[in-house]
Every structure is written in structure tokens, then in C-alpha cells.
Amino acid sequence: MQLKPISQQVVAIVGASSGIGRETALRFAKKGAKVVVAARSQSGLVSLVEEIKQAGGDAVYVLADVSEFEQVKAIADKAVETYGRLDTWVHAAATGVLAPFDQITPEEFKRVIDVNLNGQAYGAMAALPHLKKEGRGALIHISSVEARRSIPLQSPYSASKHGVEGFLEALRVELQHEGWQISVTNVMPSVINTPYYNKVRTKLGVKPTGVPPYYQPSIVADAILYVAEHPTRDFIVGDVGKVLDVMQRVSPSLVDNLLLLIGFAGQRTDEPKSEDAPDNVFEPIEGYDRVEGDFGNLAIPTFTDWLDMNPPLKWGAVAAAALGVAAVIGGLFPGKDA
Template structure:
């Protein structure tokens, strides 16, 4: 399947006002794509469009609540109205709650499922007809490494991410069966340093944080741009995420033990935060229209290798050649 170069694409990015979505929009625009950006937060979208346009890019904003299918449809329709087509749909919109399952209300659980899972489903439903009409395109759904392995204190969030994984697996095979040239990618980030920890609802008594190490939103955005040009089934972002995914396949019981020992305290800061503090579970909140959060990050070697496959295979070939030479040398010495 051949996807268009980034500079020839019209890209819709849902969940773009802050964090990974904002950085993704900036990177797409920087590479010459025309972008439609959407979120609930109109002020955040306006500042993003202004930033893109000041840098010479082309962007259009449309506010939408992804719980409503018609509003999600309006995002795709806006792309057609403004630019005449849609080539790539990137869906990131999500909310978070840090609480034990017993502390989570039915309304809170449902709200997270409606936004994080049903919003993604509605996105695929809205975008797919346009991508099929165009004759090729990419559905890029950003879930989490929690689609593979859930953390404690995030039962609703983890359920939504597992749901994304399930619906994409089914959709992907249906499109393959029908020979529809649309790439379906699930991007699964590990802990990423975004403002989500400031915006999330928490019942921990303190501000939450991602399980270290954390990675930069720019790392995820680079992966999203890569898969928008190179059809990819799924990709974990962050060395720690890949390690957890591997351990989960090898021994879920071992990961259970690790989570029981370290998974609770690793998500807590020492900064007090009340359950009644402002959060974005039901409505957007202002003051966090930015890419990065406040935590230190580290680079991800495996992510860089995933997006530079020529270098990766070159390194493998070089290693194999060195190994063969060493064996030949060893044999000659004997």
C-alpha cells in the first residue's frame, strides 16, 4: 500500500489542543501538510492554528465533542469543505481518571469509555468513507501501552484502550479482506510528559504522574508522521513500553507482581491535589494549551530505530557480517 508524502496530505487530528495532539499538528504543518485540528477546547485550538499560521503552515480548527457522532462527522466534513479531501485521520482525544475501581463511579467509567473508546470508533466511522473515496489513506489511532498491559488505579482508562485494540483488529482484517487500501495503525505510547497529569481527575489525594521513565510528546508525534507515510500495523512508543509489552507476553504473573510492588507509588507525586480540583473529565479546562508537562524525559532508542528501518537493517547486517568474520577468524586460528 502506497500512502501520499506528508506534504501532499490533508490530515485531521482529533484531540489537538494540547500534548501529543498539539505537537503532532505542529509537525504535520511544518512538513507541509494541511491540517484540520479538533478538540473540545476552542481557545486551545485557536492558539494552535495561530501558531501554525505564523510559521507559514495551513490549519483550520473545528471544536467537537467526540461523544457525539454528528460532531465527529463534522470534522471530516470540514476537511472536505476546506481542502477537498481527507488523506489521514489521527485520533488522540482522551481523558483520564486516577482512582481505584471501587472509588470510580458508574458515570465516570462511562464518560471515559464514551470519550476514549466510542470517540475513536466514531472517528473511524466518520473518516473511512472519505479515505475509501480518495482511493488510499491512513487511520491512525493513538491508544496506549495500556492496551497491552493495564496499570492499577486506571481501570476505566485501561478498559478504553483495550477496547481500541479490539475494534482496530477487527476493522483492519475486514479492510484487508475487502482489499480496501486504507492503512490501520494503533500507536501505543508508554508514559508521555504531557499536561494530562494536570488535567486528569484524581482521587489519590496528590497530583498523579506517569510511571517512569517518561518520554517526550515529540517522540510520539514523529512516530505518527512516520506511519502516515509508511503503513504499519501497530507500534509501541518508548523503550519501557516495549519492555512491559514483552514481559506481558512472556509472564503476565510476573508483571502482576511488579505492578503490585511498584505500580501504585510510581503514579503518585508528593504534590497535594484534591478530588475537587478542576479537571477535564466532563468539560475542558483552560491553562494547559501546551505540548509538554513538567516531568523530565528521556530519549527512546527503540522508537528511533522503529522510524529508521533502513538504519536498523543496516545495523543488523553489519552485526551479522562482523559475527561471520569473527567465526571465520576463529576457525582459521584453530
């Protein structure tokens, strides 16, 4: 499957007013892509488009609530109306409610599912007809490592991310069966330093946080730009996420016990915050139209992502390690002479 170089792409980025989406839009535009950005925050979109244009890029924006299919469809339609086609769809919009499950209302749970799961599905539904018209393209859906392992106090968010993985797996095989050259990628970040924890609803009595360590949004943008040119099934961003995925596969009960130790206190800061404080669950909020959040001091570098973006070196390293292990075992248990 061959995807276009980024410089030749028309890219729609949903959830672009802040965080991962904003950083990704800036990076696509810097590489020469024509960019359509969408979110609920008009101030965030206006400032983003201005930043892109001041740097010599080409971008337009669409106000959209992803829980409404017609508004999502308008994003894809705007790309075709403005630039003549759509090559890549990047879907990053998300919200959340941090609280014990029995303190979350049915309306709150439904809203998170509507935005994080149904919104992602609507994005694929809106983009696919245009990608099929071009004969190739990329669907890039930003979910979370919580697609692989749920976290306490985040039940609706975790449920939505599991759902994204489920529908993408089905869709990917359907497209392969029909012979379409359309890449479907699930990008699963670890804990990322974005304004997400400033904007979501909390019933913990304090401002919430992800369980450290954090990674900066730039590493997710690196992965997104990579898979926009290199068809990739899944991409877990951040070393900690990869380790958690392996641990979950080996022993879910071990991860249960780990989360009992760190998963509750680890999601609370010392900063008081009422559940009545403004949040973005049902309406956008102002003041957070930026890439990074408040936890840059807890961010660390990642190492394995680079290997994932350089497969020959990755598998060479794996082969070398396997040979090394085999040599050690051979030295411990030498064979008898014939």
C-alpha cells in the same frame, strides 16, 4: 500500499489543543500538510491555528466532543469542505480517572469509555467514507502501551485502550479483505510528558503522575508522521513500552509483581490535589493548552524508535545479533569432525 507525501496531505487531528495532538499538528503543518484540528478547548484551538498560520501553515479548527458522533463527523466534513478531501485521520483525544476501581462511579467509567474508545471508533467511522472516496489513506489511532498491559489505578483508561486495539484489529482485516489501500495504525506511547496528568480526575489525594521515566511528546509526533507516510500495523513509542510489551508476553505474573512494587507509589506525587479540583473528564478546562506537561525533568531519550523507523537497519541489526549468538553457541559446543 502507497501513501501520499505529507506535503500533499489533508490531515485531521483530533485532541489537538494540547499534548501529543498539538505537537503533531504543528509538525504536519510545518511539513506542508493542510491541517484540520479538533478538541473541546476553543482557546487551545484558536492559539494553535494562529501558531500554525504565523509559521506559514494552513489550518482550520472544529470544536468537538468525541463522545458525540455528529460532532466527530463534522471534523471530517470540515476537512472536505475546506480542502476538498481527507487523506489522514489522527485521533489522540483522551481522558481518565485515577482511582482504585471500587472508588470509580459508573458515570465516570462510562465517560472514559465514551471518550477513549467510542470516540476513537466514531473517528474511524467518520473518516472512512472520505478515505475510501480517495482510494487510499491512513487511520492513525493514538492509544497507549496500556493497550497491551493494564496499570493499577487506571482501570477505565486501560480498558478503553484494550478496546481500541480490539476494534482496530478487526477493522484492519476487513479493509484488507475488501482490498482498500487504507493503512490502520495503533500508535502506543509509553509514559509521555503532556498535560494529561494535570487535567484528568484523581481520587488519590495528590496530583497523579505516570510511572517514570517519561518521554517527550516529540517522539510520539515523530512516530505519527512516519506512519502517515509508511503503512505500519503497530508502533510502540518509547523503549520502556517495548520492554513492558515483551515482559507481558513472556510472563504476565512477573509484570503483576513489578506493578505491585512500583505501580501504586509510582503514580503519586507529593502535591496535594482534591478530587473536587477541576478536571477535563466531562468538560474542558482552561490553562493547559500546551505541548508539554510538568515532568520534563524525568524525561529520557528513546533509542529503538529510530530503528523502527528504519526497518532495513533494524532487521540488519537483528540478523547480526542472531549470527553473533550463533557464533558464541558454536564456540561453546563445537561439532565433531567427520
